Each structure stands twice: as C-alpha cells, then as structure tokens.
Amino acid sequence: MKQKLIFVVVSFLLLSSCDNNNHGGNMMGGGGMMGNIEIRGERPPQETNSQYVSGYQQAKITCTQCHALPHPNQHTSSEWPNVITRMENHIRTYGKSMPDKTELKSIINYYVGNAN
C-alpha cells in the first residue's frame, strides 16, 4: 500500500516536470502573439512628396510596432480608412502606443493618397 502511494507521487512529479518543460518550449518558440503577422508585397519606398512625408514617418513608427510596414498599393483608397480603423482596435487590444488624431490623419492621408 505504502509502495503504491510512493509510486503515484513519483509519477505525478515526473509528469508535472514534463509538463513544465513543454510549456517552457512553447514560450520560447512562439515569439509572442504578434510574432509573425505576414504583410503581403513589397515595403514602401522612402517617401519624398512633402505632402506625405510626415504620414510616412508616423506610419513607420506606428505600424512596425506589430508588423512590417505595408505598401499603400495593398488596398484601394476607399479601403484604407477601414483597415486603419481596424488597426486602431488592435493597438487598443494589445496596449501599443496610439498616434494622436493629427498623426492618425497624416497616416491615413499617406495611405489613401498613395493607394491604387
């Protein structure tokens, strides 16, 4: 009876240490929730049109908190405002730093103005 109890305790310890190892492995490999969001296509070139430079710079700061900087030609000018609204929700969800109203406007301006 005593032996059986010891066996149970030992196997429990073995099992739980295995379990811990697995968790450790997952955490190392996963790279966190925002680790690998794929952004299609090429990266946008350095913006030189003075109308869009501040939006481009702000987008570089804001968007790359989570993934590569998307090229404006990935969406039409009518789609971009909705995409960016969705990104604002992601920023809130993940507690990333939110651009202020003026900065957001300049980002939208950059994407809408350079879209297909």
Ligand code: HEC
């Ligand atoms: C807080 C993290 C976060 C930030 C900051 C962020 N995104 Fe995203 N983005 C995501 C996530 C998560 C996805 C994948 C899910 C989805 O498409 O909503 C994504 C996907 C995308 C996609 C691909 C899907 C599609 O609709 O084409 C584009 C384009 C995109 N983001 C644009 C942007 C732009 C532009 C910015 C900067 C203004 C930005 N994102 C900032 C989290 C973020």
